[in-house]
């Protein structure tokens with residue numbers, strides 16, 4: 001994939017419509033696009049910030065081979081079942097996008113199995129934008145629940161934000177029909 005500011009803009013618009021952020025937040029969002037490495041979302045210099053590896057995608061053949069090897073060595077348990085699930089889905093022709101083990105089995109925000117190469121970046125951006133929103137101080141009300149404490153990793157507050165964004169953008173299929181305009185020049189768009 002390549003840097004996709006339109007996706008960022010569309011996900012931010014969903015967050016704004018849901019009352020999670022205001023238009024000023026979007027203007028302040030700083031993004032660093034990079035071709036490799038880990039992706040992050042959070043806060044830097046007092047504003048929302050993300051560092052995104054635009055080449056992240058489904059598990060590669062090498063990574064799937066590691067799953068196959070692990071199945072051989074691992075004792076029975078959740079980890080082994082997880083690798084078995086990935087190998088089984090891959091053998092059916094699905095791309096495998098793993099989420100963190102603590103919520104990988106959540107049907108809305110967990111592992112994703114698909115065939116569309118645009119999906120992983122859309123999911124990654126929902127995940128990291130959710131972190132950047134979570135780090136923004138202030139009370140959030142999502143689906144009738146009140147969330148107070150910002151910036152606590154994969155907390156219930158972050159999960160509620162991620163769930164809202166991913167359902168609205170990825171599960172709905174909206175990501176596959178990008179019409180959003182790129183973000184304004186105010187945003188810091190460094191491409192490494």
Ligand SMILES: [Zn+2]
Pocket residue numbers: 127131154
């Ligand atoms: Zn995360």
